[in-house]
Amino acid sequence: MKAHVYVTLKTSVLDPQGQTIQNALHKIGFADVTAVRQGKYFILALADGLSVETATAHVESVARDVLTNPVIEEFTYHIEQ
Amino acid sequence: MKAHVYVTLKTSVLDPQGQTIQNALHKIGFADVTAVRQGKYFILALADGLSVETATAHVESVARDVLTNPVIEEFTYHIEQ
Numbered sequence: 001m002k003a004h005v006y007v008t009l010k011t012s013v014l015d016p017q018g019q020t021i022q023n024a025l026h027k028i029g030f031a032d033v034t035a036v037r038q039g040k041y042f043i044l045a046l047a048d049g050l051s052v053e054t055a056t057a058h059v060e061s062v063a064r065d066v067l068t069n070p071v072i073e074e075f076t077y078h079i080e081q
Numbered sequence: 082m083k084a085h086v087y088v089t090l091k092t093s094v095l096d097p098q099g100q101t102i103q104n105a106l107h108k109i110g111f112a113d114v115t116a117v118r119q120g121k122y123f124i125l126a127l128a129d130g131l132s133v134e135t136a137t138a139h140v141e142s143v144a145r146d147v148l149t150n151p152v153i154e155e156f157t158y159h160i161e162q
Contacts, residue, residue, distance in 0.1 A: 008124070018123075024147070032128040033125050033128075034128050038121065039123070039124070041122040042102070045115045046114060047115050055113075
């Protein structure tokens, strides 16, 4: 079983790195990309035999307490069986 | 329209950052997380009125040529309408 966790800056937080990428894309001709936000992506491999409920609880806990800075970031995840 | 691009290290490439996270998780009690890989996640906002075909072609081009280092990374993406 695998979990995919996506951590992004909250929409209220400025993303200068994404802005820089968007500017660069604009300069090389991709004017139809109007905004870029950059986040982090984690793939967690989970032990065999874990129930979906336990896996979900652990992944949510790891995502909230370890992978995300709750002041400026938010996360989503999904479990892949 | 939005595009979500996921960039990960190729499976043949070592990921010391992911390994460090996995070790830390193990120490704080999440022993059922057996491996962690870290990647990057980009959200691209696309101009209104773009056809899905054009959007797909542009996103693929941006992902391949700008967001990914083809020597060590690979990417997937999906377009959200």
